[in-house]
Amino acid sequence: MARIDALMSDMTLTEKIGQLVMVTAGTPVTGPVAAGDPTSGVRDGRIGSLLNLFGAGETAAMQTIAVEESRLGIPLFFGFDVVHGHRTVFPIPLGEAAAFDPDLWEATARTAAEEAAADGIDLTFAPMIDVARDPRWGRIAEGPGEDPLVASRMAAAKVRGFQGAALADPRSVAATAKHFAAYGAPAAGRDYASVDISERTLRDVYLPPFAAAVRAGAAAIMPAFNDIAGIPMTAHLPLLRDWLRGELGFRGVLISDYNAIAELLNHGVAADLAEAAALALTAGVDIDMMSPAYEQGLPEALDRGLVSLADIDAAVRRVLVLKERLGLFDAPTGRQQATGAGVASARRERAREAARRSIVLLKNDGGLLPLAAGIARIAVVGPLAEARAEMVGPWWGAGDRATPVTIIEGLRAALPHARIETAATDPDAVVDPAALDLQAADLVVLCLGETAAMSGEAASRADPGIPDDQRALAEAVLASGRPVVVLLSSGRPLIAPWLFERAPCVLATWFLGHQAGHAIADVLTGHADASGRLPVTWPRAVGQIPIHAGERPSGRPANADDPYTSKYLDLPVTPQFPFGHGLSFAAIDIVAVEVGHPAAGDAGGAPWIFRPGEAVDILVRLENRGARGGEETVFVFLRDPVASVARPLLELKDFARIGLAPGDRGVLRFRLGTDAFAFLGPDLAPRTEPGAFEICIGRSADRDALIRTTIRLIA
Ligand code: BGC
Numbered sequence: 174m175a176r177i178d179a180l181m182s183d184m185t186l187t188e189k190i191g192q193l194v195m196v197t198a199g200t201p202v203t204g205p206v207a208a209g210d211p212t213s214g215v216r217d218g219r220i221g222s223l224l225n226l227f228g229a230g231e232t233a234a235m236q237t238i239a240v241e242e243s244r245l246g247i248p249l250f251f252g253f254d255v256v257h258g259h260r261t262v263f264p265i266p267l268g269e270a271a272a273f274d275p276d277l278w279e280a281t282a283r284t285a286a287e288e289a290a291a292d293g294i295d296l297t298f299a300p301m302i303d304v305a306r307d308p309r310w311g312r313i314a315e316g317p318g319e320d321p322l323v324a325s326r327m328a329a330a331k332v333r334g335f336q337g338a339a340l341a342d343p344r345s346v347a348a349t350a351k352h353f354a355a356y357g358a359p360a361a362g363r364d365y366a367s368v369d370i371s372e373r374t375l376r377d378v379y380l381p382p383f384a385a386a387v388r389a390g391a392a393a394i395m396p397a398f399n400d401i402a403g404i405p406m407t408a409h410l411p412l413l414r415d416w417l418r419g420e421l422g423f424r425g426v427l428i429s430d431y432n433a434i435a436e437l438l439n440h441g442v443a444a445d446l447a448e449a450a451a452l453a454l455t456a457g458v459d460i461d462m463m464s465p466a467y468e469q470g471l472p473e474a475l476d477r478g479l480v481s482l483a484d485i486d487a488a489v490r491r492v493l494v495l496k497e498r499l500g501l502f503d504a505p506t507g508r509q510q511a512t513g514a515g516v517a518s519a520r521r522e523r524a525r526e527a528a529r530r531s532i533v534l535l536k537n538d539g540g541l542l543p544l545a546a547g548i549a550r551i552a553v554v555g556p557l558a559e560a561r562a563e564m565v566g567p568w569w570g571a572g573d574r575a576t577p578v579t580i581i582e583g584l585r586a587a588l589p590h591a592r593i594e595t596a597a598t599d600p601d602a603v604v605d606p607a608a609l610d611l612q613a614a615d616l617v618v619l620c621l622g623e624t625a626a627m628s629g630e631a632a633s634r635a636d637p638g639i640p641d642d643q644r645a646l647a648e649a650v651l652a653s654g655r656p657v658v659v660l661l662s663s664g665r666p667l668i669a670p671w672l673f674e675r676a677p678c679v680l681a682t683w684f685l686g687h688q689a690g691h692a693i694a695d696v697l698t699g700h701a702d703a704s705g706r707l708p709v710t711w712p713r714a715v716g717q718i719p720i721h722a723g724e725r726p727s728g729r730p731a732n733a734d735d736p737y738t739s740k741y742l743d744l745p746v747t748p749q750f751p752f753g754h755g756l757s758f759a760a761i762d763i764v765a766v767e768v769g770h771p772a773a774g775d776a777g778g779a780p781w782i783f784r785p786g787e788a789v790d791i792l793v794r795l796e797n798r799g800a801r802g803g804e805e806t807v808f809v810f811l812r813d814p815v816a817s818v819a820r821p822l823l824e825l826k827d828f829a830r831i832g833l834a835p836g837d838r839g840v841l842r843f844r845l846g847t848d849a850f851a852f853l854g855p856d857l858a859p860r861t862e863p864g865a866f867e868i869c870i871g872r873s874a875d876r877d878a879l880i881r882t883t884i885r886l887i888a
Pocket of ligand 1 (some may be wrong): 203224256298351430431630766
């Protein structure tokens with residue numbers, strides 16, 4: 174740290190504040206305000222980092238100006254949103270979450286890091302680990318879905334993948350866990366809107382993924398745009414200073430979201446930029462991304478005594494330490510000079526694997542899929558059939574939107590002997606169903622859903638269903654009497670009960686990235702099993718939102734025969750599809766569950782007993798009783814039926830996958846430590862209470878289908 178001490182004693186106030194200023198320098202525009210040419214600011218030491226500039230040559234040229242032409246020669250760092258791939262675009266995170274595979278999540282982040290680093294990127298604004306239970310919110314696409322355990326595992330896997338063994342490795346990039354916190358719970362699903370949730374839900378659901386990211390060593394964290402109960406996250410002393418830095422011991426850098434510090438004025442908690450800057454800095458926000466607050470407001474905040482020089486110094490030191498850890502002082506263009514990201518064909522294969530494993534087979538009546546080997550004639554219709562750029566979804570990094578494999582290209586490559594005809598339409602075109610002659614087709618593949626711009630940031634939808642003109646097309650196709658397979662492209666669960674009622678076969682294909690068409694063909698042909706499972710509960714109607722597997726019990730649980738119970742007059746309380754739902758081409762059944770010891774909880778047998786400090790072992794025996802090999806995902810939920818605080822109807826504690834050939838049997842083993850049985854008591858302090866617990870094992874969160882075993886914790 175001697176180098177940093179020496180630098181800091183040399184820096185003027187302007188140069189110090191400069192280290193806290195990040196501006197955009199490239200063409201991707203990711204916020205409402207744009208910047209001019211940053212060169213003179215870099216040269217004058219008024220800018221410490223840039224976002225949205227990529228390319229080895231471009232970043233190296235700018236870095237050379239910082240290092241050779243600024244007074245102190247402090248290197249810049251370059252930040253970029255590498256959300257689901259950099260050059261090679263992988264499935265959107267919500268899709269990838271459906272694979273329920275931390276090794277895959279880590280591997281795709283690793284590839285993305287290597288590609289980004291070769292493009293001169295030092296830090297990514299990812300992973301996005303906002304739990305989201307509201308598909309109206311467009312950014313549900315960017316994250317892990319509804320469950321805090323899944324989000325925590327994804328957070329850790331992505332941080333490991335981005336950062337590798339060491340930040341100084343020129344093939345690694347620093348990770349920024351975002352958006353801290355509860356950004357996924359805006360009122361009415363409207364992006365950037367206010368959040369008002371209980372301290373318990375915050376601690377049970379929204380904070381754990383960030384704790385996991387910090388434990389995995391995330392270098393940076395981005396506070397969210399929203400307020401919680403009136404305190405904007407950019408100025409949230411209790412959560413930023415006391416919880417994140419205090420309780421959790423986070424030593425890294427806090428980077429504001431785009432223009433968020435200046436937006437403290439709009440929130441109504443600061444009267445001017447000096448007050449806004451003081452609020453953010455005092456809460457521990459080190460870097461001001463794209464707002465004038467630190468540059469223009471901090472000097473005045475210092476004069477007015479709203480901040481101290483020690484506060485500024487602490488932030489500057491954290492930024493310089495990050496630059497040191499990234500190896501930038503010793504090798505300012507080390508990333509640009511390192512050998513690239515490995516073999517392109519291997520990256521393509523990884524993208525194809527990630528994409529096919531993200532696909533969720535929602536419905537497959539009559540075993541329409543996989544396609545019969547000799548299928549002769551397929552009609553591929555709908556606005557997404559030939560849509561290329563749409564396949565990457567929101568946040569495509571530096572990916573080329575001219576090269577994704579379309580659905581029809583994927584099918585043609587996989588079925589060279591079949592006659593594949595298309596009546597694809599422009600994503601925005603109104604379709605005349607009468608123009609379609611489908612009678613000659615053995616099968617119709619109907620490609621419906623959203624365009625990329627319909628999900629992601631600033632893309633909330635009050636009615637997240639299938640656009641009306643597509644519905645007209647779908648009705649016509651379904652009325653044709655031909656067998657129909659529906660592919661739903663989207664960044665969220667799409668609400669379309671009419672479709673699920675009438676279409677025999679539907680797959681959620683999200684936005685699958687560059688290899689979309691090939692991955693879809695892999696699954697439709699049965700070359701790969703349909704192995705994705707829903708990371709989010711799929712609602713029947715907007716009126717059910719928010720809906721998720723972890724709801725708490727009601728004093729009047731829904732009962733069809735009793736009007737005074739918790740239900741709707743006009744809709745079932747159950748979702749369209751539960752969390753974890755997804756069909757396989759195999760028929761892998763759970764044949765036995767053993768908790769603690771064989772036959773625990775059998776009829777007549779006393780529940781298995783365990784004590785604090787003892788682990789609970791769970792063994793799940795499975796058998797593939799079908800004619801095809803495939804993969805199943807098993808979920809371990811906990812239910813604590815009596816506690817001093819009402820506990821959720823289901824809490825996910827673990828999950829694992831197993832692949833089985835036809836006729837094969839296999840075993841999945843799980844182990845729950847005592848901490849899995851702890852919860853926050855009435856005082857919000859963690860506690861474990863003796864008594865009965867149910868271990869609920871199943872292939873989804875369908876409560877009626879779970880295999881429940883009661884065990885007892887004794888003091
Ligand atoms: C988004 C962030 C993103 C930033 C920089 C903001 O609008 O909320 O997720 O990292 O822009 O592009």
